[in-house]
Amino acid sequence: xxxxxxxxSSRAKVxxxxxxxxxxxxxxxxxxxxxxxxxxxxxxxxxxxxxxHAAEEGARxxxxxxxxxxxxxxxxxxxxxxxxxxxxxxxxxxxxxxxxGSECVPVATATPxxxxxxxxxxxxxxxxxxxxxxxDYAAHPIFPSLPGLGFLLPNSLQGRASVLVDGNTLVPL
Numbered sequence: 001x002x003x004x005x006x007x008x009s010s011r012a013k014v015x016x017x018x019x020x021x022x023x024x025x026x027x028x029x030x031x032x033x034x035x036x037x038x039x040x041x042x043x044x045x046x047x048x049x050x051x052x053h054a055a056e057e058g059a060r061x062x063x064x065x066x067x068x069x070x071x072x073x074x075x076x077x078x079x080x081x082x083x084x085x086x087x088x089x090x091x092x093x094x095x096x097x098x099x100x101g102s103e104c105v106p107v108a109t110a111t112p113x114x115x116x117x118x119x120x121x122x123x124x125x126x127x128x129x130x131x132x133x134x135x136d137y138a139a140h141p142i143f144p145s146l147p148g149l150g151f152l153l154p155n156s157l158q159g160r161a162s163v164l165v166d167g168n169t170l171v172p173l
Contacts, residue, residue: 033146040143044153047087047142051133051159054083058093058131059161072129080133089140093133100126100164127165134158 058080062072073095080093094106138155145153 033149036143036146037149037152040145040153043142044137044157047135047137048157048159050084050087051091051135051157052161053159054080054091054093055131055133055159055161057083058095058133059129059163062095062129062131063163063165076129076131080131084133084135087135087140088142089136091133091135093131095129095131097127097129097165100128104128104130104162106130106132106160128162129165130160130162132158132160 058076061075061079064075076095077093081091084091092108094108096104096106098104135157136155137153137157141153143153
């Protein structure tokens with residue numbers, strides 16, 4: 001015959017299984033949010049670094065081709081788009097040529113580009129090609145944000161790079 005203590009001990013174990021389920025139900029959502037958030041931010045940082053790399057490679061492409069500025073801009077766009085081809089959705093590539101030290105705002109590749117007339121023609125003037133590659137993460141996210149945690153992810157990502165060029169090699173054809 002089983003003793004009374006053994007019966008109580010077996011009943012306590014059965015009740016303890018329910019406590020494990022309750023603890024799991026309380027802890028799992030917190031751990032899930034932490035892991036999902038870490039993965040989401042890792043993907044966003046990977047995308048950001050890929051955009052930066054694409055902008056740098058696009059800027060290098062502007063140096064490699066000794067053709068008219070429109071040909072250089074097309075090379076910049078082609079290289080930057082190919083570097084970010086793994087991303088879903090469209091990427092916007094923009095570029096500009098301006099004097100070194102001045103505010104340079106890149107414009108879309110389809111927009112006509114103006115070259116400053118003093119670019120490399122006067123002593124002490126140097127030009128730079130600025131390339132920006134942007135991605136609208138809010139419209140094309142890889143990971144959907146969890147309800148209430150959308151403020152952690154950015155709306156857009158951008159990579160930007162510039163290179164110094166000799167203004168005499170820039171032909172506005």
